[in-house]
Amino acid sequence: MTTLSQQQCERFWKDGFIRLEKVATVSETKDLRTIGDRLLRNKAGYAQGLLFDFYPESADAEKPKLAQLHQPSHFERSLMESALARRAQRIAMQLLGPKARFVSDSFFHKPAHTEAVTPWHQDEAFTDPRIEHREVNFWFPLQPVSLENGCMQFIAGSHLGPVLPHGPIGGDPTTHGLECASGFEAEEAVVCPLELGDCTIHYGRTLHFAGPNHSDASRYAYSLVFGLPRRASREVRTFPWNDNRRLSREDRVQESRASGSFWPYLYRKVREFDYANPYEWRLGAKRVARLIKQR
Numbered sequence: 635m636t637t638l639s640q641q642q643c644e645r646f647w648k649d650g651f652i653r654l655e656k657v658a659t660v661s662e663t664k665d666l667r668t669i670g671d672r673l674l675r676n677k678a679g680y681a682q683g684l685l686f687d688f689y690p691e692s693a694d695a696e697k698p699k700l701a702q703l704h705q706p707s708h709f710e711r712s713l714m715e716s717a718l719a720r721r722a723q724r725i726a727m728q729l730l731g732p733k734a735r736f737v738s739d740s741f742f743h744k745p746a747h748t749e750a751v752t753p754w755h756q757d758e759a760f761t762d763p764r765i766e767h768r769e770v771n772f773w774f775p776l777q778p779v780s781l782e783n784g785c786m787q788f789i790a791g792s793h794l795g796p797v798l799p800h801g802p803i804g805g806d807p808t809t810h811g812l813e814c815a816s817g818f819e820a821e822e823a824v825v826c827p828l829e830l831g832d833c834t835i836h837y838g839r840t841l842h843f844a845g846p847n848h849s850d851a852s853r854y855a856y857s858l859v860f861g862l863p864r865r866a867s868r869e870v871r872t873f874p875w876n877d878n879r880r881l882s883r884e885d886r887v888q889e890s891r892a893s894g895s896f897w898p899y900l901y902r903k904v905r906e907f908d909y910a911n912p913y914e915w916r917l918g919a920k921r922v923a924r925l926i927k928q929r
């Protein structure tokens with residue numbers, strides 16, 4: 635599957651998500667699994683705060699309940715240059731238009747026999763409310779997924795409403811993960827089991843969840859996010875759950891930038907900068923002004 639039919643595009647915009655078959659080849663998912671396994675085993679990104687637990691990071695950092703490695707393509711260039719990433723981008727362009735570009739990727743790992751769920755959330759709840767994010771997220775399981783090992787579930791049409799109130803998991807301000815507790819009916823969830831090579835795509839505002847992993851094996855997933863150029867939000871809104879957070883991973887981000895990782899970080903920012911978007915220049919100028927003020 636390399637292109638969406640008109641009917642599939644319409645279904646995506648009606649429901650806020652879609653389930654697609656055979657987007658990746660089995661060999662592509664096996665390669666992804668090998669890469670993800672290696673990066674997670676080597677703790678790639680931990681020092682930079684890119685590898686973290688969605689749940690409160692316990693003293694036993696060896697055993698995250700739901701590990702997320704954000705931007706694995708920073709460590710494994712081939713991920714962004716793959717035929718799969720290009721295929722996904724073509725589909726993203728069908729949904730969002732020709733300006734859709736790569737935003738980020740992530741590996742997720744949920745260990746065997748865990749009750750830990752990926753709580754109900756909207757990806758947009760993690761963002762700055764002053765900025766409008768128009769993004770689509772491709773989620774590829776790296777083994778077949780069902781209710782038993784934590785497949786994705788969605789609330790159809792939830793992307794048409796507002797960003798609902800969220801809070802950090804368990805009310806712990808050091809936790810990366812957010813959960814949405816109200817404003818929807820979890821019983822209405824659409825469960826999306828998938829075979830190897832299949833994926834779901836959801837919009838950044840669509841409510842989603844993945845259940846516990848009751849199987850004997852780890853559950854891996856790889857996600858690819860594409861978005862339109864960012865612009866100022868047309869709504870005046872606040873996401874108070876993002877105020878006063880003290881993410882444990884953020885401490886590592888700051889430490890790593892202070893201790894030598896600043897230049898690679900700056901290099902990446904310069905390379906990934908959206909030069910054609912005047913709004914990004916405004917945001918960049920504000921950020922530099924803030925940095926100068928802090929020194």
Ligand SMILES: O=C(O)CCC(=O)C(=O)O
Pocket residue numbers: 742752757771773842844855857
């Ligand atoms: O893999 C998971 O359990 C969660 C993935 C997710 O929430 C996402 O990709 O937005």
